[in-house]
Structure formats: structure tokens, C-alpha cells
Amino acid sequence: MLIAMYHGPVRGTTGKLTPMFSPEGPTLRELAVQALSSVERGYDLLAPKFDHTPFRTPDAVLDAVGTFLDLTGPYDDGLDLCCGTGAGLDVLARVCRRSVTGVDFSAGMLAVARERLPDAGPRARLVRADARALPFTSGFDLVVSLGAFGHFLPAELPGLFAGVHAALRPGGLFAFPVLAPPRPRSAAFWMLLGFDAVMRVRNAVWRPPFVMYYRALRFGQVRRELERAGFRVELYALPGFGHRADGSPRARMIAARRPAPADF
Structure with missing residues (x-):
């Protein structure tokens, strides 16, 4: 996954592999090992240095999500789906009055996220589980996900959205x-x-596969699968990211609501 995104120097003046992205980030060798692992194992390996890569959810995105949720909340119980190292936990703690839960299937990522729990407060907890088989039933009034959808194949969307x-x-x-x-x-x-x-090509010739595609999912398909799962879908522009030349927003929030009985 990450190796293809590297554009910096491979070796320093000492001949040793240099850190990636920042002095605290992973080296090219570490990213190569991660990229040749499964998704779960790869993130376990990357977790200690993940927050020093560009793949952590940017603060600008976290701020935009928090602003949107401030306007649509408050909420009681929130879930961060595929929480990774927990960058979104503080956002949920801000808008949720009762509890905050992070779920991820990487033990390594959850170990790093656990260090953030004191900042999110005593209401926060972490659960190790696969997003495609969530162990929750009617437990939340808010679920967010920040940048995880590249790890799901199109055929997995029905099960993923049904679980949410x-x-x-x-x-x-x-x-x-x-x-x-x-x-x-x-x-x-x-x-x-x-x-x-x-x-x-990597997944065709190497096992286990590492599922990470930027262009596998299309917006129209995501919306259709959300609606098939029973959601009512609305879109909101995130004005802080500006607009493209045709006037369309560069970033949107997808707000998919599970209807209440009174909505029918």
C-alpha cells in the first residue's frame, strides 16, 4: 500500500535507510515489509509510526467532520469505524454526551489508540473487531468513518453497510x-x-492480498448500497475545502440516517 506513495530519498549520507515522511516515520524497508503483508499484519507493523505518515487523517478533515457533527448533534453514543490509531476519538468525545467507542481489527493500531483514551475521557473504549462483522446491535446513534473505504472491495459494501x-x-x-x-x-x-x-498486480502475484484501492469504489455505487441497506442519504458540502472549477465542492459529508419508525 504505502510503498507506492513514497517519493523521498531512499538512503542518507551514511548509507542507512532514512525515515519516511518525517524523522519519526517508517523507513522504506519497513513499508516494503508492510506492503507485502496482509492488511491486518501490515497495520500492526506500521502502527507505532503511523501518525508520522501522510496517511493519518489530516487535522483539517477532523476539524471539518467535528464542525458538521456539532451542527447536527449532540449525540449520546458514538462509534469510530476502523478507528486506527484513534485520531477521530477526540472528535467523537466532543459531540457525544455518553460514550465513545473505537473499533478496528489491527491490534497494533488499537495499542496506539489506547494511549489516546485519557484525552477522550473515561467514557471511551476500544474494541477489536472486523468492520465487516460488527458485534453491535442498536448500540449507537452516531457512526463515523475516516478514510477507511479503500480497504473494502465493492462486493463487501452490502455486508459492511448492513452491519453499520x-x-x-x-x-x-x-x-x-x-x-x-x-x-x-x-x-x-x-x-x-x-x-x-x-x-x-501485487495482489495477483502475492499472497496474502493487501486490499487498498483508491478508485475501486464509486460514489454512485456507495450511495446505492447505503440506500439498499435501509439508509436515507443526504450530502453536505464541506466549505473549508473550496470548490472545483465547475463550482462543485471538493469535499462532502455523506450523512446516511437509519430512519426512525416515525419517519415512515
Whole structure:
């Protein structure tokens, strides 16, 4: 996953592998080992240095999500789906009055997230589980996810969204930010296309697979699967990220609500 995103120097003046992205970040060798592992094992290995890579959810995104939830809340009980090292726990703690839960299937990521729990307060807890088989039933009125959807194949969306729907109470909200795809003439478009191509070749010739694709899921498909799972879907522009040349927002919040009985 991460190796294809590296553009810095491989070796320093001493001949040793240099850290990636920042002095505290992973080295190229560490990323190579991670990329040749399973998703779970790869993140276990990367976890201690994950927050020093560009793949941690940026503060600008966290702030935008928090602002949106402030306007639509407050909430009682919140779940951070695929919480990783827990960057979103503070956001949930701010908008949830009763409890905050982070769920992830990487023990390594949860170990780092556990260090954040004091900041989120005594109401916070962590659960190790696969997002495709959530162990919750009507336990939350808010579920958020921050940047995890590249790890799910299109065929997995029905089960994933059904699990989130079951974890929410009637009237509960499933919210996550999405960025507008880059234009075909942009360098970003070709970079992401190339990244996905490399990952497909890697998964065709190497086991276990590492599922991480930037272009596997389409917005229309995500919306259809949310609606099939029983959600009512609305879109909200995130104004802090500006607009594209055609006037469309660069970033949106998808707000998928599980209808309450009175809504029918």
C-alpha cells in the first residue's frame, strides 16, 4: 500500500535507510515489509509510526467532520469505524454526551489508540473487531468513518453497510467525508490510477492480498448500497475545502440516517 506513495530519498549520507515522511516515520524497508503483508499484519507493523505518515487523517478533515457533527448533534453514543490509531476519538468525545467507542481489527493500531483514551475521557473504549462483522446491535446513534473505504472491495459494501445499519439505533446517523475525484488531466488522477494498478498486480502475484484501492469504489455505487441497506442519504458540502472549477465542492459529508419508525 504505502510503498507506492513514497517519493523521498531512499538512503542518507551514511548509507542507512532514512525515515519516511518525517524523522519519526517508517523507513522504506519497513513499508516494503508492510506492503507485502496482509492488511491486518501490515497495520500492526506500521502502527507505532503511523501518525508520522501522510496517511493519518489530516487535522483539517477532523476539524471539518467535528464542525458538521456539532451542527447536527449532540449525540449520546458514538462509534469510530476502523478507528486506527484513534485520531477521530477526540472528535467523537466532543459531540457525544455518553460514550465513545473505537473499533478496528489491527491490534497494533488499537495499542496506539489506547494511549489516546485519557484525552477522550473515561467514557471511551476500544474494541477489536472486523468492520465487516460488527458485534453491535442498536448500540449507537452516531457512526463515523475516516478514510477507511479503500480497504473494502465493492462486493463487501452490502455486508459492511448492513452491519453499520444494525449497530445504529433508529434515527441514528452514519457520517463520513468524501473527496471529489481528481480530473483525468491532473497528475493526481494518474498517480492514483497507477497506484491501483500496482496494487492489483501485487495482489495477483502475492499472497496474502493487501486490499487498498483508491478508485475501486464509486460514489454512485456507495450511495446505492447505503440506500439498499435501509439508509436515507443526504450530502453536505464541506466549505473549508473550496470548490472545483465547475463550482462543485471538493469535499462532502455523506450523512446516511437509519430512519426512525416515525419517519415512515
